[in-house]
Amino acid sequence: MQRLSLSSRLALLFAACTAVVSLFAGVLFSRASEAHFIELDQQLLEGKLIGLRRALHDIQSSESDVRLAEELSRQADLSLRITGSDGRRWYDSSTNLPDKLPQRPGLSTLNNDGADYRVLNAPLFVNKTDSPRLTLLLDITHHQHFLQRMQHLIWLTMSLSALATALLGAWAARSGLRPLRRISTVASRVSAQSLNARLPEENMPPELAEMAHHFNAMLGRLDNSFQRLSAFSADIAHELRTPLSNLLTHTQVTLTHPRAIEDYREALHSNLEELQWMAQLVNDMLYLAKADHGLLMPERETLDLAQEADLLLEFFAPLAEDAQVNLSRDGSARLAGDRNMLRRALSNLLDNALRFTPVEGEVRVKLTEQPDGVKLSVENTGKGIDAQQLPRLFDRFYRADPARREGSSEHAGLGLAITQSIINAHGGQIRCESAEGWTRFVIQLPKGH
Structure with a gap:
């Protein structure tokens, strides 16, 4: 599998970060909106509950039905069910109310046949244990539709933001990594014959300026070492050329015609001096080579x-x-x-x-x-x-x-x-x-x- 480039990785990272942030913000906004609607619905239902209790303070009164109908007419999406303490249904303000409603006191949410309701259960008389129970239902379907549209919008925004951030991140990463490509270009041109190439440190961003400085310093050290090695090789040849030439010339002259034993002995002594000097030179060069590789370990x-x-x-x-x-x-x-x-x-x-x-x-x-x-x-x-x-x-x-x-x-x-x-x-x-x-x-x- 081909590895992703650094630009692609940065682009995907930007996109993932944007998606996570957008999702987190969207979830927070959605939860905050839902909590806000619940709070508004609760305030509305509790306000209606007070009015309904006043209208039904004397449940046997002939005017209670009129006052109840008048109270309910003020909120078109509000419905009411009255049940006795034995659970028998006394009154429904609408024929479309679900048969089974939440029984626990307080506020709850109900979904029935595609419609959403906020349900509030409370006794008609607060201080009576056998009091009839009032169940208020507020149709919140439009609220839920709004929240669903908002969630869809959040997902769409998150996707578009991630895509836009990925494209912008790829462009920014490619622009920001241009100095690295310049380093790669300079490095590709480096060879034994061209160690004088250098990176322009003044145009580098701070994060890469130090690396460029060390890269240039490395090239400088390589250039200096290579020049010293070349000069060292030339110096060795230069130093050995004269004694070798002396040995060859002296030996050739000695062998041109037969000579006395003393002449051969003198020639060998002369050659021995040159050979001893060459041996000392080689030993000194080996000593320096050991020093260059950190092999000189002095005793203490x-x-x-x-x-x-x-x-x-x-x-x-x-x-x-x-x-x-x-x-x-x-x-x-x-x-x-x-x-x-x-x-x-x-x-x-x-x-x-x-x-x-x-x-x-x-x-x-x-x-x-x-x-x-x-x-x-x-x-x-x-x-x-x-x-x-x-x-x-x-x-x-x-x-x-x-x-x-x-x-x-x-x-x-x-x-x-x-x-x-x-x-x-x-x-x-x-x-x-x-x-x-x-x-x-x-x-x-x-x-x-």
């Missing part, structure tokens, strides 16, 4: 960051001495984290700082305990980084120094990206600041558990 152990920083500074001390760079550490802090991962992140930052610190420069590691975590910064003197480059420093394969050789066996531009992944895996953040002759990488880490 209490670490003395001052001690960890001192060990790394001791490791880099020979390189700093050769480069005539001063290494120092200020402050101390403790937190729960993964020792190996944090060592790798800090090592990447120190290696990066040493490479860009001029002779007689300075590299400092600062540790600060904070109420909600730890602040760690690695800063170095030297030429600052342009503000436009700062947001891209953590991109993969990005090099702030364009003079560096392509396919370098030392650095592929993944160190800062790996550092950011490690910090993110610990629930922290990292940023770079560069001003007044200092370049500073600032890390905010929660203390953990």
